[in-house]
Amino acid sequence: MSSPRCPSCERPVKLPPENKTFPFCSERCRTIDLGRWLGEEFRVPTRQVEEDEDGQGLPPGAGSTPQDA
Template sequence: MPKSSVTPTLNCPTCKKPIEWSNKFPFKPFCSERCKLIDLGEWASEGHKIPGESVYDDVLSDDLDPNKPRH
């Protein structure tokens, strides 16, 4: 089967600029380091969130209670 010569494209998640999925864009799926850092900042400031109920850290979890019976 011959290999396709069409390079896939996608839109940068931050600025929506179309980019090729190739080595010309080392920050893929972002078009640039700037867009990558903007997205990271959104996650860090909780601008982006994954929907669902909050889950406590293991340190706060009831299963670590030494007085609670184990299964």
């Protein structure tokens, strides 16, 4: 009952040396888990970019009022 499971897809995995991608079940799951870690690291500094998108307003002179001609 103590069979290891893949951290990515949580399926039962085989032990090394038969499984070269241990503790993952396959090369794909190892890549997915690695990408997940990198994604979380890159996600932190992107908060400032999201706040910058909020500074959009009407361009100056859009509603020009006709003055005394």
